[in-house]
Amino acid sequence: MSAVPEGVGRTALGAAMVRAMESRRRDRLFDDPYAAAFLAAARDVFGRESQGAAAFVGGVSGRAAGFWNQAVVRTRFFDDYLLAAAMAGVRQVVVLGAGLDTRAYRLAWPAGVRLFEVDTADVLDFKRDVLRRRGAATQCGHAAVAADLRGDWAIPLLAAGMRPAEPTAWLLEGLLIYLSAAEAAHLLAVLHEHSAPGSRASFEAGGQVPRPAGLPVIAQYTALWKGGLDDAPGGLARHGWQITTHDAAELAAGYGRSQGSGGFVVGTLPG
Numbered sequence: 713m714s715a716v717p718e719g720v721g722r723t724a725l726g727a728a729m730v731r732a733m734e735s736r737r738r739d740r741l742f743d744d745p746y747a748a749a750f751l752a753a754a755r756d757v758f759g760r761e762s763q764g765a766a767a768f769v770g771g772v773s774g775r776a777a778g779f780w781n782q783a784v785v786r787t788r789f790f791d792d793y794l795l796a797a798a799m800a801g802v803r804q805v806v807v808l809g810a811g812l813d814t815r816a817y818r819l820a821w822p823a824g825v826r827l828f829e830v831d832t833a834d835v836l837d838f839k840r841d842v843l844r845r846r847g848a849a850t851q852c853g854h855a856a857v858a859a860d861l862r863g864d865w866a867i868p869l870l871a872a873g874m875r876p877a878e879p880t881a882w883l884l885e886g887l888l889i890y891l892s893a894a895e896a897a898h899l900l901a902v903l904h905e906h907s908a909p910g911s912r913a914s915f916e917a918g919g920q921v922p923r924p925a926g927l928p929v930i931a932q933y934t935a936l937w938k939g940g941l942d943d944a945p946g947g948l949a950r951h952g953w954q955i956t957t958h959d960a961a962e963l964a965a966g967y968g969r970s971q972g973s974g975g976f977v978v979g980t981l982p983g
Contacts, residue, residue: 724811724835725754727886730783741788741967746814746848753842782973783886785964786916789976790885791819793914797881798822802912804880805852806830806869808899809861809887812839816854826853828874830865833858861887862895866902879910888915888944897947904951909983913948917957917975945977953979 732747734740794805794815803824807813810829821827827850829836836856855872859865870876882903888896903913945955958976 723886723890724813724831724839725750727783727787728812730780731787734784734787739968741784741969742791742818744814744818746817746843746846747812749842749846750812750839753838781964781969782960785960785967785969786885786976788967789958789960789963790883790914791815793912793976793978794881794883795819795821797912798825802879802881802910804828804875804878805883806874806880807883807885808865808903809884809890810856811835811886813885814843814848816850816852817843817848819851821852824853826855826873828855828857828869828872830857830859830861830869832860861899862891865899866906869906874906876906877908879908880906880912882907882911882913884913884915886916896944900944900947901951904948904953904981907981909981911981913953913977913979915944915977917945917977945979948977948979951981953981955979 728744728747728750731742731744732751735743735745735747798805798821803822803826805825805827807815807827808830810831812835813829816827816829836858840856857865857868857872859868874880884899888899891899907913945957949955956978958978960974960976963976964970
């Protein structure tokens with residue numbers, strides 16, 4: 713069994729905790745049947761804290777609960793974004809900073825979709841081992857690409873079969889905030905360079921969710937934030953992408969939830 717990821721890679725376990733708890737709700741916005749398996753494989757990291765988080769979110773409102781609910785709304789929005797792109801004919805999906813994302817396994821993809829997950833080797837190895845033990849099967853073509861997103865990540869992505877001449881649906885979920893402004897600008901420039909007309913890209917809008925107080929299991933991750941770009945949508949727009957912003961509070965209301973802050977960006981590269 714591969715070791716539990718360290719540093720920023722460990723933030724993926726925090727996201728898995730959110731997905732596992734949401735999947736237990738009767739009114740869940742999504743179902744991730746594998747998230748709990750990641751937590752079970754990392755009991756030394758989350759044992760007591762996961763129980764504390766469940767009690768906290770179940771009984772407390774405010775900034776920390778807002779952080780939690782934002783992550784739930786974010787997951788559902790990006791699920792819908794990727795499936796909409798696939799239904800519109802995009803057959804290539806790239807998830808940058810994939811972490812313990814299981815969309816290749818849990819979403820109903822149209823035939824012909826190929827999904828590439830890019831993250832560090834320790835994260836991908838841990839995920840692979842857990843999912844193999846669960847007997848999980850992908851619902852689309854799939855490739856895990858080990859790369860540091862602060863470096864030349866496009867080289868191994870291309871080697872894995874990504875085709876820059878074809879439209880791509882890019883997902884940068886919870887990623888940019890962990891990069892410096894220079895690193896985020898470089899990542900978006902490389903993304904644009906490898907995007908064909910008709911490609912899409914989505915990520916959180918500016919004004920990230922607040923740093924919550926009173927929940928160490930989350931605070932240890934927000935301490936790793938580097939800030940990202942002040943105007944990431946503008947960075948894409950300067951490359952000719954058309955930008956649409958979706959308000960998280962409106963989305964939350966539409967999903968039947970009472971909280972949501974910030975928003976999400978979808979950029980489209982015209983043909």
